[in-house]
Amino acid sequence: MAIRVLIYEDNENLLKSIQTLLLFNNDFDVIAAMPDAVSVKDDIGVLKPDVVIMDIDMPHSNGVDAVTAIRTINNDLPVLMFTVFEDNENIFNAICAGANGYLLKKNFDQIPASIKDVLDGGAPMTSSVAKKVLTFVPKNKSTPNEDVESLSAREKEILEYIVKGYSYKMIAAETNIAVETVRSHVKKIYKKLQVNNATAAVYKFNQHN
Amino acid sequence: MISVEFALLSYSNSSDNTYSWMLEGLDKDWTISKNNIASYTNLKPGTYTLLVKAANSQGEWLTKPLYLVIIISPPFYKTWWFIALFILAVAGIAFKLEQQHINRIKARYNLRNKIASDLHDEIGSTLTSINILSNVSQQAMDKQPQQAKEMLHQISAQSKTIQQNMSDIVWSIRPDNENIENLVTRIREYAAQTLEPLNIATRIEADDGLIEKTLPIQHRKNILLICKEAINNIAKHSNATTAKILFINSKNRITLSIEDDGKWKGNSSGTGTKSMHERANALSGNMTMNASEFGTKILVSIPIP
Numbered sequence: 001m002a003i004r005v006l007i008y009e010d011n012e013n014l015l016k017s018i019q020t021l022l023l024f025n026n027d028f029d030v031i032a033a034m035p036d037a038v039s040v041k042d043d044i045g046v047l048k049p050d051v052v053i054m055d056i057d058m059p060h061s062n063g064v065d066a067v068t069a070i071r072t073i074n075n076d077l078p079v080l081m082f083t084v085f086e087d088n089e090n091i092f093n094a095i096c097a098g099a100n101g102y103l104l105k106k107n108f109d110q111i112p113a114s115i116k117d118v119l120d121g122g123a124p125m126t127s128s129v130a131k132k133v134l135t136f137v138p139k140n141k142s143t144p145n146e147d148v149e150s151l152s153a154r155e156k157e158i159l160e161y162i163v164k165g166y167s168y169k170m171i172a173a174e175t176n177i178a179v180e181t182v183r184s185h186v187k188k189i190y191k192k193l194q195v196n197n198a199t200a201a202v203y204k205f206n207q208h209n
Numbered sequence: 210m211i212s213v214e215f216a217l218l219s220y221s222n223s224s225d226n227t228y229s230w231m232l233e234g235l236d237k238d239w240t241i242s243k244n245n246i247a248s249y250t251n252l253k254p255g256t257y258t259l260l261v262k263a264a265n266s267q268g269e270w271l272t273k274p275l276y277l278v279i280i281i282s283p284p285f286y287k288t289w290w291f292i293a294l295f296i297l298a299v300a301g302i303a304f305k306l307e308q309q310h311i312n313r314i315k316a317r318y319n320l321r322n323k324i325a326s327d328l329h330d331e332i333g334s335t336l337t338s339i340n341i342l343s344n345v346s347q348q349a350m351d352k353q354p355q356q357a358k359e360m361l362h363q364i365s366a367q368s369k370t371i372q373q374n375m376s377d378i379v380w381s382i383r384p385d386n387e388n389i390e391n392l393v394t395r396i397r398e399y400a401a402q403t404l405e406p407l408n409i410a411t412r413i414e415a416d417d418g419l420i421e422k423t424l425p426i427q428h429r430k431n432i433l434l435i436c437k438e439a440i441n442n443i444a445k446h447s448n449a450t451t452a453k454i455l456f457i458n459s460k461n462r463i464t465l466s467i468e469d470d471g472k473w474k475g476n477s478s479g480t481g482t483k484s485m486h487e488r489a490n491a492l493s494g495n496m497t498m499n500a501s502e503f504g505t506k507i508l509v510s511i512p513i514p
Contacts, residue, residue: 106376109369127394164390165397165413169405 002029006049008037008066009082010058018053018082018111025112039065040072051080051115051189053103056090064093071098078118092132095190096197117191123187130162133189151192158185210250213277217245217263225266232279233258254283320426324382327430331374334482335367342367377437381430388421389463393456396436403444409469416454419463425514431488432465432511435496438481439467439507447471447505462494465509471495473500485509 005028009015015033021101022028031047037054038061044052052070056063067079081094081102091102103111104126114124125133134156151159161171166184172179217226229241231251234257240247247259250263253438257387260274346360347353380386380395396412404411436454443452449471480496486506494511 106372108372127398163394165394165401167398167401167405170397170411173410188229 003027003114003119004029004031004048004050005053006031006043006047006051007053008035008058008063009035009053009054009055010035014105017108021108021111028112028115028206035064037061037069038137040066040069044074046071046172049077050121052077053082053111053115054079054094054099056081056083056087056094064090064097067094067097067099080115080118086130088132091129092136092193095129095133098194098197100190118162121187122183123190125159125162125186125189127163127165130159133193134159134163151189155185155189155192158182161190162186169205210248211252211279211281212246212248213259213261214246215275217265217271222266225482227264227268229262229264231260233260235267244374252279252281256280270297275489300446312493323427324378327378330447331378332371335371335374338391339364339367339371377430377433380431381426386429388420389424389456390420392424392429393420394435396440396454398439400440400452400454403440407444409443409447409449410451411453412451413454416458419456419458422513428492428514430509431492432463432509435465435485435488435509436467438485442481443467443469443471443505446473449504462510462512465507465511467507467509470504473501473505 005022007015007018007030011019015035019033021032022030031049032043034043036058037043040061054063054066063081063083067081070079072079077099078100079098081091081099082105083091083102084105094102101114101122101124103114103124107114117124126166157175158171161174166174168179168182171182175182215228215230217223217228224243226245227241227243228245229239230247231239232247234255235252237251239262256278257275261272261276262274264270266283286295314433342360342364346357346364349357349360386392386395393413393415397411400411400413404496439454440452443449447469451468452469453466454468455466457466486496489509490491492511494509496509498506499506499508
């Protein structure tokens with residue numbers, strides 16, 4: 001059965017092109033293509049996509065907020081951010097908000113592969129985003145907030161390799177572990193970011209009330 | 210302020226002693242007083258003579274006035290040599306600042322020119338070409354579908370090139386990519402993307418002393434493009450199983466060593482290799498290429514500014 005894809009992208013040319021690209025691939029069925037994510041909760045309720053491709057910078061609605069909105073009603077729907085290379089801050093925020101991965105606009109031709117990768121549980125991570133993760137996650141357990149999950153030594157080591165531009169394969173060779181193990185570590189890093197983000201949100205909520 | 214106290218040695222009714230004084234060089238007239246202190250404030254630098262006369266209570270004046278030469282020397286900041294030096298220093302600093310200002314303007318001007326010409330050459334001309342190709346392919350679509358297909362193929366390849374060039378230009382301009390570490394990171398990511406699908410094991414290493422050093426925009430861009438070209442050559446022509454790129458720190462120079470263990474099937478005088486030479490020359494560096502049965506080794510040596 002074809003994978004049902006829902007796309008949010010405000011650049012009309014790009015939206016049309018992704019649609020065309022996926023239409024020619026029998027594995028995918030583009031069920032809708034939207035110029036903004038204002039009605040994202042209703043959309044996924046009605047359209048029931050298998051995966052969402054979400055631009056980050058859109059008028060009227062921000063892709064990161066849209067991910068947060070999706071996560072209030074659906075925790076499992078894979079959401080892939082679609083963004084420009086330089087947008088580390090937003091990519092990082094989107095992962096914290098619960099995105100399952102990201103695609104860079106310059107790697108347009110890899111969209112089909114990347115969608116499948118994320119559906120299979122792959123977690124992409126590039127150098128600049130890894131840098132952001134390292135500065136954000138607490139270094140050890142001695143932080144005052146006990147609920148914040150810190151990175152294990154191995155996870156930190158892997159992030160440091162990614163920061164230097166190493167691919168998962170290169171890291172596997174460097175650390176003598178399987179590529180799959182590297183991937184699962186990165187997946188755990190994603191999880192921790194999301195847990196920490198949720199904790200931070202609850203914390204903020206309590207502060208305000 | 211200067212005060213001079215004097216006394217007439219006449220002790221009969223000494224309070225009736227009369228004094229008279231004049232400071233030559235300042236006073237126009239004598240001052241007559243029962244007071245025996247002459248005070249002057251704010252004397253300008255110069256030479257003065259204080260003349261003092263006195264009379265006893267009977268009104269008998271001394272025949273000859275006493276005199277005291279007073280020299281007020283100027284404070285150091287009023288000396289001619291200090292003033293001259295000061296003016297020179299101020300002028301020197303102003304000149305230096307102005308020169309730095311001009312240099313900054315020049316540097317900014319050159320940078321803008323360079324970015325403009327990069328955008329024009331690498332993006333503008335290819336976009337024009339794509340525009341032409343897409344127009345012609347539309348016309349050819351019905352009558353010469355084979356040619357149209359070929360043109361579409363070119364459009365695809367050229368737009369991919371633009372995308373990469375654009376990404377490289379943006380990367381080189383961004384100020385947070387100044388150090389060599391970021392350059393190595395970018396090359397490593399590109400090598401992984403390009404060579405891993407071909408099962409070429411890739412290692413990219415940089416000497417520790419090099420990582421923290423920074424490079425100007427043109428150096429970053431040209432070194433990046435030399436490496437990308439070399440990586441593309443390895444992908445296209447080498448049939449290698451391993452590739453290694455090393456950034457070696459030598460005195461005020463950076464040496465790039467790009468090595469693979471494949472058999473070179475390309476043309477070492479092709480446009481790709483030529484552009485690598487040109488980029489090395491543009492940075493006042495040089496490049497040597499050694500291709501054999503057992504692999505290809507490229508050495509690029511570039512002075513670090």
